[in-house]
Amino acid sequence: MLIFKTIAETQSACAQLRGEGRILGLVPTMGALHEGHLSLVRAARAVCDVVAVSIFVNPTQFGPTEDFSKYPRTFEDDCALLKQEGVDLIFAPTVDEMYPAGASTFVLVEGVSDRLDGASRPGHFRGVTTVVSKLFHITKPHKAFFGQKDAAQVAVLRKMVRDLNFPLQLVVCPIVRESDGLALNSRNRYLSPEERQKALVLHRALEKVKDAGAGGETSAQKLVAAARDVFAEEPSVRVDYIAVVDPDTLEEVPDVRSGALVAVAAFVGTTRLIDNIVL
Ligand code: AMP
DSSP states (O other): OEEEOSHHHHHHHHHHHTOTTOOEEEEEEOSSOOHHHHHHHHHHHHHOSEEEEEEOOOGGGSOTTSSTTTSOOOHHHHHHHHHHTTOOEEEOOOHHHHSOTTOOOOOOOTTGGGSTHHHHSTTHHHHHHHHHHHHHHHHOOSEEEEEGGGHHHHHHHHHHHHHTTOSSEEEEEOOOBOTTSOBOOGGGGGOOHHHHHHTHHHHHHHHHHHHHHHTTOOBHHHHHHHHHHHHTTSTTSEEEEEEEEOTTTOOBOSBOOTTOEEEEEEEETTEEEEEEEEO
16 A cells, blocks of 8 residues: 655556556545445545545644644554555645645635535635545546545536546545444544534434424424424534535525425534535
8 A cells, every 4th residue: 555645646646557558446535434435435446546535634624723633643554454455546645745835826716615614614615625625636536535424525626527627537426324323423423422422413403304204294394393393302413514405515405305405503512513415
């Protein structure tokens, strides 16, 4: 398994890996890897000849008061896991390597970047689209793998790939959960045992919405109210948003059509968690 910190080495190794008609898959991550990340790696291995994983805690997608400096960094463990999964290359640049002094070019998908997490975290998606564009240029993958857990990110990246004609396919993989329903998330390790229990309210609220939808409820307003009732059971958990949206535009829809995305974000203590279902 190749491990590189520089763009130059990664560019030339990826060019070589892509040689002889081999299909290259890229899995972008911020490290602190868990089974959710590994599910993307396995999906990539299943359909690609060679797999590259990037590990980079990207400062441009964190707000000034967010957890960039304390975000978990577990590089040695991550490498061991990726080696077991048969990954061919890890790209783990420093911040200076990705953003040398004076770098001032950003990629912004207007509109959709201001919705859901983009509304709560101004500038977040500009950071995501900038770093993912750079990763695409550096590795030139045929396929890139992302998790449905970050459904708003998927919408933004799909639009970016379309608008900027990136010659690659985005592959979206299902949410991996703990046995009790909590969506795996690198930030779950911030939770105390008590908070870990309270965090289940996100999944419970979405299950309630799913049941209501299965029972024939189509009003977005009523579905959101059903989710809010469940959140009321955990008053210490602060809801950031509960929304029923079009999964491509992230615009709110009044009625659930087939494929509507129900997304939630909430603070459990100081930890912000997200989850979603597609109805
Ligand atoms: P992150 O390291 O949090 O930036 O995540 C890297 C990738 O892993 C993103 O595409 C995420 O959507 C995906 N991912 C994170 N958690 C999960 C999960 N529980 N299930 C599926 N994919 C996930």
